[in-house]
Amino acid sequence: MRNSPNVSTTTDDVRAKHLRIKVPTPWLVRFQHLITDGGRVLDMAAGGGRHGRSLLDRAGEVVFIDRDTQALDDLRDHPTATVIEADLESELSPFATNGVLAGECYDAVIVVNYLYRSLLDDIVDALNPGGVLIYETFARGNEAFARPRNPDHLLKSGELLSAVTGRMQVVAYEHGKVEATDIPGVKQRLCAVKDLENSGRDDGDPPVHPLTG
Numbered sequence: 001m002r003n004s005p006n007v008s009t010t011t012d013d014v015r016a017k018h019l020r021i022k023v024p025t026p027w028l029v030r031f032q033h034l035i036t037d038g039g040r041v042l043d044m045a046a047g048g049g050r051h052g053r054s055l056l057d058r059a060g061e062v063v064f065i066d067r068d069t070q071a072l073d074d075l076r077d078h079p080t081a082t083v084i085e086a087d088l089e090s091e092l093s094p095f096a097t098n099g100v101l102a103g104e105c106y107d108a109v110i111v112v113n114y115l116y117r118s119l120l121d122d123i124v125d126a127l128n129p130g131g132v133l134i135y136e137t138f139a140r141g142n143e144a145f146a147r148p149r150n151p152d153h154l155l156k157s158g159e160l161l162s163a164v165t166g167r168m169q170v171v172a173y174e175h176g177k178v179e180a181t182d183i184p185g186v187k188q189r190l191c192a193v194k195d196l197e198n199s200g201r202d203d204g205d206p207p208v209h210p211l212t213g
């Protein structure tokens, strides 16, 4: 496996564990119906791309970004996949002018088991009107029994809610211990739609979305 020079063994272990999982998280499966058919999807810190891959058939384009794209090499010639190898935590935000994702917008952004909190605002900015954010990663409390334990990689209580408050409609949010899953731990999950401005209602409330597909 190719690595950046300062990637720790611990991080490698966590990544390897994730690469062995081929199916998408049930959180994406549950809310994927909210993603526009033919839309543009960003799978951030994609790893082996299990989430973006599950949407390739119905998305117009899926952009996979990770600092290690070896597990995505088979997608390089795929007509609707774009693979970008980049450090999401470099001094220049990937979304900033001259960043690798500068000026790009998406109908859905999927982030699973990855956190670099400085990017949260940029992620919301990068969503098109009506775009969907599907986020799931480890949260505070996880350190008591499993990796990741670094607080920089663990969401605080309500942190994903705060990231979208006033900017997106929250369709679903959870925070708690999940045991019956491939990688057990304390997780926080959010599904939100950027449609607070799209009201067709007299009271100004945003559109209602089906909770199941």
Ligand SMILES: C[S@@+](CC[C@H](N)C(=O)[O-])C[C@H]1O[C@@H](n2cnc3c(N)ncnc32)[C@H](O)[C@@H]1O
Pocket (backbone or CB within 6 Å): 014, 015, 018, 019, 044, 045, 046, 047, 048, 049, 050, 065, 066, 067, 068, 086, 087, 088, 089, 090, 111, 112, 113, 114
């Ligand atoms: C735990 S894995 C999760 C992979 C995938 N999202 C999944 O759920 O299967 C975390 C991923 O984040 C990537 N990653 C970690 N730090 C990164 C950085 N600074 N820039 C880009 N990718 C990074 C790793 O290479 C790894 O593929």
